[in-house]
Amino acid sequence: MNSLEATRVVAVLDEAVDGCRLLSHLTKEVLGNAEHLVDIVGEHVAELLLAHRRAVTAADILGSVSTEELRHSALDLWRALRKLPSAEAGLRSLKGERPAANLQAIAALEKLRHIAYKKLTTTVEEDNSNREHFEEVCRREKKAMKEKLTLEQQLRLDRRERLNQSTMLANAHQKATTELEETKMQASQQKATLEEQASATRDADHAYYASRETQLHQQLDSLKSSYDKLKHDNKEAEAALRKKKAKIDQQVEVWIGKYDEELGAKEQEYQEELSLHRQVTQQLQEIGAEYDRLVGERVTHEEQLAKAAAEKKRADAAARRQAKAATLIQKQWREHKAKKEAEKKKAAAEEKGKKGKKK
Template identity: 30%
Template sequence: MNTLLPLPPIGTPVATRHAAAGARSASTIHGSEMSNISVVGSAIDESLTGKLINVEAQRIMSVLQEAQKKVAVIGLLPDEVDRRVATMFNSDTVALIGEHKLLETKYKTLVEGRAPESEIKETAKLVRTSTRAVCRHFLQNPAFMGKLRYLKSTKQANHVQFENLLQEVKVLVYERLKTSVEEEKAKQDQLSVIIAKEQKTSNEVRLLKEELDKAKRERTTEVSKRNEIIRRLKEELRDIKQQAEDTTKRLESRSKQKEDQELQIAKDKELAMKDEIKRSTEELRDTVKKNREEEAILRKKKFKVESEVENWIHKYDQDMDEKQAELEDITAIYNEEKAQLDELQARYGELQKEYEKIMEERRIAQEERIAQEKKLRHMHECATKIQALYRGWKFRKEMAKKKSGKATAQKGKKKGK
């Protein structure tokens, strides 16, 4: 046996998928608009079921349409049973509506008061039974539906949202049922690819998060180390400052002592300098007097020297005039002798050419003479060699004759014996 789940409390807003549906549900819908919506909804239902070929798909769409009609009936129920309701409906209908409203109020109270779960489940079961009875009663009497639309001019926002959501579900189911097996398989394959990409992306995100956590830990460790280094450096800086202050105090003390000593030395030097200035002033006065006397003597010497220099200059001018005249005479003689020298150089050039020509002829004659002597010497040597060869040949010939004569004589002697 299936476990019955508790229904959501009446008046609780239902989430929608689109902002347009939510915006429309936030406003109130009047009776004329609701009638138009019902007409349009019926036309859409016919268009949705008319294109389906499969019987099972048509049955599913019929179930959704029936559920949509029941939701519309529940949304049109009046908020309370008053005189208008009692006037427009009979006693059975009024009692049915009143009982349903009481059960809704009880269920809402139990849920808000956090009553025991068993009591909430029992009340939810009664609410579902009452809802089925109310829907069956009004759907079997179409005239009552018109009265409901006339009686309740507005719907609650949660009912409008739920109706929009149910309409959206019906459209989605229709699209799913209308899709063929091949298209569904293609969509499933595409969805598998998307899921695989999503898993890959999730793994990458996880790895990046791990790397980020690792980097954060390393960063924290590094910051801790740096903070420790900064703390240690601050302590060292504080120690250095303290040492610097102590050193500064010692230096100031030493500087003050040295300053006092130098001030005393400066005072002593000042007194000594004053004495020196006094003595130097007296020496300066004596020196000025002495220099003035020397200046007078030097002025006399200067006048004497200037007179002598002037005499020497006058004498120099006379000597220079004489030397200039002598230089002009020498220049004239030089020009004349230079002209003669140019003429002699021209003649020397001609003689030099003739000399070179004669020397060239002598050189050629000398070379010819040497060549003839060399040729004659060569001929003499050749004649000497020829004579020597001839003499040698002649000597060998005579010797050969002598040998042949001796041999003939010896043969004759042998024959005589």
């Protein structure tokens, strides 16, 4: 591929990037207010925006984004915006939020253009430079391999030295083990001496505690005598208290009889009050049942009213949608009719001109 072809390829990519950048300013807000942008983008661009909006609406209705009318309207807008930098500046001044998908497409195309430009503009000198760089990398790799072998030899020497050090440590461990055995023998001898001393101390303690036990037995006998005396005295006091308790029990029985007489009179009054309470409770239950019935009827009536209001609201919404749809259809029909009449007038004018030339 020569330089002219490479330039053409890069120019095509530049036009694609420029087209995506220009069309990315055509947000939903811009298309929705196209008829109000005459002062900003000019009358011609505003008419193209309206045509593009109609094409987008038709494509949405058909469920397709690749209709012929949509492609033509997009190309017409692109050409008009390229010819009128002021119109592009006007759209940019609106500062609307452009779709993220368009921005990603622009970034991808710019990256593709950069890669293609780099690939297409690479010279022979740059290829030679890349080859020299590869040879330099190979040379450095060989040098690194030699250094690796040197380091492995040094590692083997270090391992040998570490082995000698571990041998010395093993000898030191053996010496420490011998010293430990000697220390254990000395500890055994000291243990035997301490056991003899402990045995003598234990015999002395046994003799002391035997004499102390004899003294405690004597004190226990004395305390038992005191306990028997207290027990005898407590029996006499208990007999006197039992007589007093029997007398109090008789008095309690007398008071219980009086209480039963008074309680019988109160029981009759209680039964009368209970009968009256039951009558009042029955009346309250009847009133509550009537109240529940009335509440149920009211809830049913309110539900019927709410259902009727919801039906009326849905009917009003449907009527508004139909009115809006009828208005939109009438608007589209008027535009279509005006376009047809303009085409008929133009065709009649052309036919009249042709007849005039023939004459």
